[in-house]
Amino acid sequence: MKLRQLEYIHEVARQQLNITAAARSLHTSQPGVSKQIRLLEEELGVLIFERNGKHLDRITPAGERILGTARRILSEVDNINRTASEFADTDRGSLRVATTHTQARYALPATIAGFRQAYPRVSLHINQGAPPQIAGWAAAGDADFAIATEALEHYDELIMLPCYHWNRCVLVPTDHPLADGSPLTLERIAEHPLVTYTFGFTGRSQLDTAFTERGLTPDVVLTAVDADVIKTYVRLGLGVGVIANMAYDPANDADLVSLDASHLFSSSTTHIGFRHNLFLTGYMRRFIRMFAEHLTEDVIDRAIDAYPGPSFDKLLDELWPKLPTR
Numbered sequence: 001m002k003l004r005q006l007e008y009i010h011e012v013a014r015q016q017l018n019i020t021a022a023a024r025s026l027h028t029s030q031p032g033v034s035k036q037i038r039l040l041e042e043e044l045g046v047l048i049f050e051r052n053g054k055h056l057d058r059i060t061p062a063g064e065r066i067l068g069t070a071r072r073i074l075s076e077v078d079n080i081n082r083t084a085s086e087f088a089d090t091d092r093g094s095l096r097v098a099t100t101h102t103q104a105r106y107a108l109p110a111t112i113a114g115f116r117q118a119y120p121r122v123s124l125h126i127n128q129g130a131p132p133q134i135a136g137w138a139a140a141g142d143a144d145f146a147i148a149t150e151a152l153e154h155y156d157e158l159i160m161l162p163c164y165h166w167n168r169c170v171l172v173p174t175d176h177p178l179a180d181g182s183p184l185t186l187e188r189i190a191e192h193p194l195v196t197y198t199f200g201f202t203g204r205s206q207l208d209t210a211f212t213e214r215g216l217t218p219d220v221v222l223t224a225v226d227a228d229v230i231k232t233y234v235r236l237g238l239g240v241g242v243i244a245n246m247a248y249d250p251a252n253d254a255d256l257v258s259l260d261a262s263h264l265f266s267s268s269t270t271h272i273g274f275r276h277n278l279f280l281t282g283y284m285r286r287f288i289r290m291f292a293e294h295l296t297e298d299v300i301d302r303a304i305d306a307y308p309g310p311s312f313d314k315l316l317d318e319l320w321p322k323l324p325t326r
Contacts, residue, residue, distance in 0.1 A: 193239030
């Protein structure tokens with residue numbers, strides 16, 4: 001069994017069983033990948049992938065178990081390389097961050113700018129996706145950090161640390177009835193068509209819960225993952241926008257009125273997640289601290305040592321009152 005073979009089966013699974021795409025990603029040939037997979041299956045005496053002609057059809061039950069172990073092995077190999085790199089060159093390496101559009105566009109720019117200035121020789125990669133994708137990438141080792149509001153809790157492989165609370169605002173044109181200065185209520189909002197986030201993105205679940213608890217069914221006419229898209233359709237008069245407070249820019253959005261809605265919805269919390277067995281280099285720890293000042297070296301070490309268990313839960317209870325609101 002060769003480490004290269006484990007890399008091949010991992011990448012084939014990651015590429016939805018597309019050997020050609022896996023070979024391209026691995027900078028090798030498709031026949032070479034196929035051959036190495038066959039050799040590994042012959043050595044192990046079990047099929048990792050079921051085939052339909054020349055194409056891979058699905059992962060076998062044995063293959064699922066083998067792939068899980070392969071991911072852990074490859075993760076530890078990556079940790080070995082990171083450990084060696086940190087001692088050989090403390091400010092050179094790579095950092096892969098998976099996050100949503102809202103975080104990438106509104107929450108991360110200051111951190112990214114400061115990090116690049118502090119670590120110009122670290123290659124930084126930001127991948128955007130849906131929260132389940134983001135968590136999956138981090139859990140599988142395809143990203144170092146996952147930053148999102150939802151879906152991270154479904155992956156036991158991830159240590160999730162809270163970064164900040166945030167809430168929502170309602171966006172309307174300057175001549176809209178909701179901008180008349182009267183108190184903002186869910187009932188008044190529900191009288192108008194709504195433009196907001198797609199379900200599963202940016203705390204959408206809290207919005208739905210708030211209306212349901214009041215027995216209201218809002219007329220959601222358009223959803224998007226991008227706050228800028230929501231603003232565009234509010235400007236076109238399609239409906240009332242509900243977005244994260246941080247996504248309103250007074251300078252660029254001066255033609256829209258932002259109405260604070262934090263009294264109407266429960267706050268949401270953005271977390272940063274990383275694999276419990278990930279070796280955190282010095283610059284990785286610095287990135288976490290730059291994004292969330294309360295996540296100090298001591299807090300990170302306590303979280304790693306305590307996860308999972310009552311001590312980790314106690315640490316989260318200690319952190320909760322310290323979280324800033326954006």
